[in-house]
Amino acid sequence: MPDLTFYDLVYQVVRLIPKGRVTSYGAIANYLGTKGSSRMVGYAMQACGREQPPVPAHRVVNRQGLLTAKFHFGGDLMAEMLRSEGVAVKDDQVQDFKNVFWDPSVELAM
DNA sequence: CCCGTGACGACAT
């Protein structure tokens, strides 16, 4: 039942994010072809909470590498999870962001 | 069918 919505597309891409790497909403939106609708990506994540399998939304940050979603995870849970995967996080901001940045439009491109 | 919503991004000042 290919009732796949824009959200499902986002989830697929997010689940492709390798451990220890992060990406931005804009990068995902760009990969999906809706670069102007980066908001839709974030909006999709809000509904990803009950998706199966769970979506590593904690690996998705904004363009600045800032853990904007941590507010939704509750506490510093997001930073802790990223840190657990080897991602350096400081003050809700990913250190060496460009170093751990994983761009689907590049990594999955061909 | 119309309106509001929203985990962002780029541009203007």
Added chain:
DNA sequence: TATGTCGCCACGG
């Protein structure tokens, strides 16, 4: 450099 405003578009009610 920092802050403010607009645009983007899919989904739910």
